[in-house]
Amino acid sequence: MAFVQTQPELGNQYTADRALRSYLARALPADVRAEIEPALDAMGELAGGELYRFQLADRENEPVLTQWDAWGSRIDRIELTPLWHRAERIAAEQGLVATAYERKHGAYSRIHQFALAYLFTPSTDIYSCPLAMTDGAARALIAAGNHALIERAVPHLTSRVPREFWTSGQWMTEATGGSDVGLTETVARQAGEGWRLYGHKWFTSAITSQMALTLARPEGNPPGGRGLALFYVETRDAEGRPNRILVNRLKDKLGTRKVPTAELTLDGTPAQLVAGASDGVKSIAPMLNITRTWNAVSAVALTRRGLALARDYACKRIAFGAPLAEKPLHLDTLAGLEAEFMGALHLTFFVVELMGREESGKASAEQEQLLRLLTPIAKLLTARQAVQILSEAIESFGGAGYVEDTGLPMLLRDAQVLPIWEGTTNVLSLDALRALEAIGGLTVLKREIGFLLQGVRESGLVKISALAEKSIEQAEAWLKRAMAAGPVEIEAGARRFAMTLGRTVELALLAHHAQWSLEHEQDRRALAAARRFAAHGVTQLLDVDTADSRRLARDD
Numbered sequence: 001m002a003f004v005q006t007q008p009e010l011g012n013q014y015t016a017d018r019a020l021r022s023y024l025a026r027a028l029p030a031d032v033r034a035e036i037e038p039a040l041d042a043m044g045e046l047a048g049g050e051l052y053r054f055q056l057a058d059r060e061n062e063p064v065l066t067q068w069d070a071w072g073s074r075i076d077r078i079e080l081t082p083l084w085h086r087a088e089r090i091a092a093e094q095g096l097v098a099t100a101y102e103r104k105h106g107a108y109s110r111i112h113q114f115a116l117a118y119l120f121t122p123s124t125d126i127y128s129c130p131l132a133m134t135d136g137a138a139r140a141l142i143a144a145g146n147h148a149l150i151e152r153a154v155p156h157l158t159s160r161v162p163r164e165f166w167t168s169g170q171w172m173t174e175a176t177g178g179s180d181v182g183l184t185e186t187v188a189r190q191a192g193e194g195w196r197l198y199g200h201k202w203f204t205s206a207i208t209s210q211m212a213l214t215l216a217r218p219e220g221n222p223p224g225g226r227g228l229a230l231f232y233v234e235t236r237d238a239e240g241r242p243n244r245i246l247v248n249r250l251k252d253k254l255g256t257r258k259v260p261t262a263e264l265t266l267d268g269t270p271a272q273l274v275a276g277a278s279d280g281v282k283s284i285a286p287m288l289n290i291t292r293t294w295n296a297v298s299a300v301a302l303t304r305r306g307l308a309l310a311r312d313y314a315c316k317r318i319a320f321g322a323p324l325a326e327k328p329l330h331l332d333t334l335a336g337l338e339a340e341f342m343g344a345l346h347l348t349f350f351v352v353e354l355m356g357r358e359e360s361g362k363a364s365a366e367q368e369q370l371l372r373l374l375t376p377i378a379k380l381l382t383a384r385q386a387v388q389i390l391s392e393a394i395e396s397f398g399g400a401g402y403v404e405d406t407g408l409p410m411l412l413r414d415a416q417v418l419p420i421w422e423g424t425t426n427v428l429s430l431d432a433l434r435a436l437e438a439i440g441g442l443t444v445l446k447r448e449i450g451f452l453l454q455g456v457r458e459s460g461l462v463k464i465s466a467l468a469e470k471s472i473e474q475a476e477a478w479l480k481r482a483m484a485a486g487p488v489e490i491e492a493g494a495r496r497f498a499m500t501l502g503r504t505v506e507l508a509l510l511a512h513h514a515q516w517s518l519e520h521e522q523d524r525r526a527l528a529a530a531r532r533f534a535a536h537g538v539t540q541l542l543d544v545d546t547a548d549s550r551r552l553a554r555d556d
């Protein structure tokens with residue numbers, strides 16, 4: 001009989017996830033944790049069992065666009081995959097958006113919601129995309145205080161009843177600019193009480209949504225981001241036909257193959273202003289900050305899936321006379337990945353905690369500033385960590401990780417979108433600078449790092465605390481030097497600066513959690529993660545000559 005390799009398996013993805021459970025034990029009061037645990041347990045069971053099998057069986061299905069019916073009518077109908085239909089139902093019933101708005105557990109409701117999303121995401125092929133936009137749209141409408149639109153849309157966006165649940169699109173990107181949204185060419189013309197939109201949207205994700213928030217320039221407005229306005233659009237008319245929206249084609253993408261991403265023409269699409277006839281970028285910012293947090297949660301969720309499979313496989317795969325799980329080099333590799341994952345997990349959920357506090361009116365002014373600064377930083381850092389870790393995770397399977405019907409390559413392809421959409425790494429590094437300017441520098445972050453480290457006593461962690469403190473001092477010194485040198489120096493170093501801030505916070509959170517875990521769980525794994533993470537290095541700041549860098553990059 002020929003050799004057959006046993007495939008990796010997943011158990012209950014909540015009970016098996018010691019990192020998540022340890023975090024929740026620290027972050028949540030015991031009564032809140034006891035109340036939400038049955039739902040997390042059920043989602044973990046579903047995600048590691050039936051839904052995971054469904055996902056593997058659904059692997060080759062993709063959304064299909066039918067533009068014309070048999071008799072020549074333009075219909076632009078998109079059929080989703082069976083997995084996505086299932087995901088939509090589960091998402092509504094389990095309140096993956098609703099939980100945050102019902103706010104049953106006050107400031108902790110965001111932790112509850114995103115822990116559910118974290119478990120759900122890796123088994124549903126980026127269904128987190130429409131959920132992120134739905135959550136972001138609800139938040140943007142509420143932030144704008146537009147009562148008519150809040151009454152019309154928010155009950156649907158936050159419904160737990162599948163037939164009443166709506167998802168929302170976020171149509172920003174045009175061919176002129178994915179990052180430089182101020183170049184948007186779509187025009188808005190007033191028509192009676194409402195508006196009509198004319199233009200082309202070049203990347204619109206999850207296009208089967210019932211509504212969308214989008215940007216357009218009211219006729220006569222000046223160029224740039226301030227001349228744009230934020231509009232609310234319902235995608236279908238009363239008869240269920242596309243609302244003067246043409247779906248020109250679906251994108252043929254590297255990953256996120258289940259997400260129907262379309263190029264659209266808006267041909268007089270009826271629309272309503274969300275928050276005045278200008279400053280659209282500012283009005284959509286609350287949505288972006290929510291979707292960027294979903295991005296970070298998706299990054300750690302996909303990473304965790306890759307590592308869960310790699311760990312199980314390591315116990316099964318025998319090479320050179322022993323399971324991989326007994327090979328020092330294989331274990332060392334997995335340990336390095338696990339440490340990076342744990343840093344990413346703690347940073348992401350720290351942002352989630354701050355978001356929950358802000359929304360329930362429990363955040364101090366400093367916590368609000370911290371949230372503004374750490375949202376882009378968490379997004380950009382965890383996305384890059386996910387790509388790097390998942391590349392290594394699939395390598396840990398050898399050739400099997402490169403073969404499609406294992407379901408493994410999809411993890412890496414899907415992760416590769418995370419540093420791109422919702423703002424690339426560089427654009428978000430600049431956003432972090434924008435945030436820093438708005439909050440008046442690094443004082444608040446420094447204070448938070450000091451607070452996180454103040455209880456750290458274990459001898460193995462003291463050096464780590466010193467490293468985190470040194471790193472934030474170095475970052476502050478770099479900022480001072482760069483500001484004195486001028487805008488070119490600041491912009492050139494912005495990415496390394498943002499990464500350094502992010503890694504410093506990850507390290508401080510790991511040290512903080514490790515101390516807690518030693519005291520409350522007698523568990524040394526967080527300590528091991530903190531030490532390992534520190535050994536990977538924290539600062540990415542370099543003393544480089546920007547003129548030299550320019551020469552190097554351009555090959556002058």
Ligand code: MFK
Nearest residue numbers: 129132179181182205225281282285294295298421422423
């Ligand atoms: C898996 C989970 C996630 C899945 C969801 C993905 C599906 C969706 C796919 C997409 O839609 S991808 C497209 C996403 N596109 C982007 O994220 C755009 C990236 N570009 C930027 O973020 C640029 O920085 C930006 C467009 C904001 C620059 O535009 P401007 O017009 O040059 O902005 P400007 O003048 O700096 O800022 C305008 C105002 O907004 C300022 O306020 P003030 O008027 O009071 O000065 C800014 O402070 C404010 N602002 C900008 N970004 C903000 C913000 N405020 C708060 N938070 C922010 N993030």
